[in-house]
Amino acid sequence: MTGVETASDLRHATVYVSVLGSARKRKASLLGLEAAHGVLQSRLARQLRLKRTPQLTFEYDPTVEHGVRMSRLIDELAPEDDADVD
Numbered sequence: 001m002t003g004v005e006t007a008s009d010l011r012h013a014t015v016y017v018s019v020l021g022s023a024r025k026r027k028a029s030l031l032g033l034e035a036a037h038g039v040l041q042s043r044l045a046r047q048l049r050l051k052r053t054p055q056l057t058f059e060y061d062p063t064v065e066h067g068v069r070m071s072r073l074i075d076e077l078a079p080e081d082d083a084d085v086d
Contacts, residue, residue, distance in 0.1 A: 013054035018064035
């Protein structure tokens with residue numbers, strides 16, 4: 001989970017998740033979260049103790065994947081030997 005946005009009336013909450021791996025793994029993870037929706041909703045209701053529990057939806061958040069990609073690109077551009085720098 002990378003973040004959650006809730007509606008002002010707390011009836012809906014969008015949960016943003018990041019999945020490292022292929023598009024297939026991403027899809028399988030989101031399908032798994034949707035399949036576990038009832039269990040997650042129930043646990044949330046017990047923890048929050050609100051009159052109404054927000055209805056959860058899950059969305060993929062690509063920011064972590066983009067960050068990893070940027071780190072790799074920076075590493076590729078960085079000099080291999082830092083010993084030469086005084």
